[in-house]
Amino acid sequence: MRWPKPRRTSDRPVDDTAPEIADAEVGEPDRDEQPTAPGRRRRESRALAYTLLPVLALLLASAAGYLKWQQESVREAQVAGAESLRAATDGAIALLSYKPETVQKDLDAARSRLTGTFLNAYTSLTHDVVIPGAQQKQIAAVASVPAAATVQASASHAVVLLFINQSLTIGQDVPTNSASSVQVGLDKIDGRWLISKFDPV
Template structure:
């Protein structure tokens, strides 16, 4: 009986313990990697959103053209058309300025190449000499990692 315990049961228990430790280590590493990816994507979504929604009439072309470097895919094309056809002319003609802030953000999902982030956005808009107006909204931002950078591929109000 002692032989069965010493040569059979104890090695089996040791093997099981080692396997369990390996699985736990793998899960811990996976969770930490997901947290890092989520944090990186959240930062990119926050900075990108502020860049997309902030401009001054005297620098609107430069402000919004620089924001396009944070975009990809069909959203980039839609953004370019909207800014050139509507936002830039309106900002210049009516002296519109906008300042966006992101007081809160949370990752919804994250993989090494794709992430979704929920942002709470405050925007202050001033038209000419009128008093500023404030709006609060929430946005679901989808990002794709392209050439090592997180770029916004969808921007959906919720």
């Protein structure tokens, strides 16, 4: 009978230094790598907030002010356009309409719708030519504005394009009709839109 051979243990020496190395590697973290303290982070957050909030508030206020100004400008332009368009239309009809028996009164009343150099030119033309001719030849004129459009408009000045029809009757003759387009300039003076230019185009 053969007895089993006893097992041989390893001849290599036991490494007793491993735990020491492991213990040496596990130590306190370097102070330079430590996270920022909570108190310091809070102070930095507050400082950042105090810096950014006023800037954001200023930007928001500026944006709101600009939008309000823009809306008011658009609204003023729309109101000016509507008012000047009506003034140009009514003014053109008044300037070009009269009867022989009331021509002096009709055209003098129309002068109240004018301003500037155009007022002076219109006054000279009507007094020197139109009124005497209408009275002598029994001329009657009737004007209408079938179409009109605003070219530009601001709070104090506007330009309007008018399409004008005029019917002219001399004595007992058959009326003659004419059509024209006129660019009208208007200025707002003392709350009223007055015609300052009246140029055929």
